[in-house]
Amino acid sequence: MELTVIGSGTAVPHPLRSSSGYWLQTANGKLLLDFSASALHRMAEENLEWWDLDAIWISHFHLDHCAGIAPFLFASIAAPIIRDRKKPLKFFGAPGLRRLMECFDDAGNGKLLNQHFPIEIIEIDELNSFEIVEGVEAVAHSTPHTPDSHAIHLREKDSTLVFSSDTGFDETLATFARQVDLLILETSFVRDKPIEKHLELSEAIHLIRRAEPKRAMLTHFYKEWDDVDFEKEVRRLDPGCEVLRAVDGLRAVIG
Numbered sequence: 001m002e003l004t005v006i007g008s009g010t011a012v013p014h015p016l017r018s019s020s021g022y023w024l025q026t027a028n029g030k031l032l033l034d035f036s037a038s039a040l041h042r043m044a045e046e047n048l049e050w051w052d053l054d055a056i057w058i059s060h061f062h063l064d065h066c067a068g069i070a071p072f073l074f075a076s077i078a079a080p081i082i083r084d085r086k087k088p089l090k091f092f093g094a095p096g097l098r099r100l101m102e103c104f105d106d107a108g109n110g111k112l113l114n115q116h117f118p119i120e121i122i123e124i125d126e127l128n129s130f131e132i133v134e135g136v137e138a139v140a141h142s143t144p145h146t147p148d149s150h151a152i153h154l155r156e157k158d159s160t161l162v163f164s165s166d167t168g169f170d171e172t173l174a175t176f177a178r179q180v181d182l183l184i185l186e187t188s189f190v191r192d193k194p195i196e197k198h199l200e201l202s203e204a205i206h207l208i209r210r211a212e213p214k215r216a217m218l219t220h221f222y223k224e225w226d227d228v229d230f231e232k233e234v235r236r237l238d239p240g241c242e243v244l245r246a247v248d249g250l251r252a253v254i255g
Contacts, residue, residue: 001026001136001159001254003182006042007034008219008246010188011064017221018042018248019064022163022184026156029054029133033152033163035068040075046249051082054133058093059165060149061100066093070104073112073119088118092132094140094148095123126150141176143167145197151176159255162213166220168197174210182254183213184246186220190228205237212240219246 002025009017019036023043030053032039043050050072058066069091076082091097098121105113113119124130124140132138132154140150145166151173154161162177163184177183185207188198199207201218208216216239230245244252 001154001156001161003161003184003252003254004046004048005219005246005248005250006032006039006046007036008221008248008250010220010222011062012222014223016248020059020165020220021068023048024154024161026133026136028135031133031136031154032056034059034065034165035072036064037067037071039068040072042248051076051079051085053089054087055090055092057132057138057152057163058091058097058100059152059163060094060146061096062146062166065165066100069101070108070112073104073115074108076115076117077111083116085117088120089115090120090122090132092122092124092130092138094150096148097121097123124150141173143173144170153177153180156255161254162211166198169199169203169207171207171210174207177207177211177213179211180213181215182252183208183211183216185216185218187218188220188222190224190233201233202237205234205239205243208239208241208243215242215244215252217244217246217252221246 004023006021007018018038020034021039022033024031137155139153143149151164160180161182187204189200193200234243
């Protein structure tokens with residue numbers, strides 16, 4: 001699996017960080033983890049084949065993680081490059097995903113879900129495994145952020161990844177991510193977090209130490225991170241593995 005960071009930022013506009021989106025190229029398909037409003041154009045900037053996506057995972061229904069669905073579906077009607085597509089496009093997420101997409105469809109006068117290729121909407125059950133793209137097993141785990149928020153564990157052969165998306169502190173997340181090849185963990189704040197249902201650096205490093213992944217990637221940074229010496233702050237807390245600082249456009253091979 002190969003990861004491309006589409007957006008490492010938050011809902012707050014930033015000149016260098018787009019809102020949430022992570023492209024995953026697998027042996028048999030293309031998967032997008034979260035779909036912010038900026039993600040569609042960011043995929044084009046990264047020369048990624050957005051029109052050939054096989055599946056889209058929506059971690060929760062905050063708009064900086066799902067607002068890209070509507071413009072993507074609108075572009076799919078208009079863009080010549082996607083007109084010959086026949087294979088299904090699958091959307092995965094918590095119960096409520098279908099209603100969300102129907103609301104987007106209503107806003108688009110009932111045309112967004114009426115594509116020339118099949119749209120499948122799959123609402124997942126926590127801790128029940130499912131195949132998200134061919135050859136990739138997925139399991140979701142609820143997180144303390146919203147009633148519908150989930151982390152996702154992905155396995156392709158011997159390669160494993162956990163993507164937390166937005167989450168508050170939860171020890172069970174470390175168990176869920178135990179010894180994965182890459183743990184992608186939100187770290188919204190440096191310290192003294194003003195919002196309980198996000199993570200600050202010390203909490204993220206604690207979870208990394210407990211999970212013992214081969215590598216970790218911190219992401220979902222608010223502007224307060226701009227002037228921070230990332231390597232120094234991470235090293236001070238002794239994470240026990242390599243910790244990457246997500247930036248838009250960063251690519252990483254997993255496994």
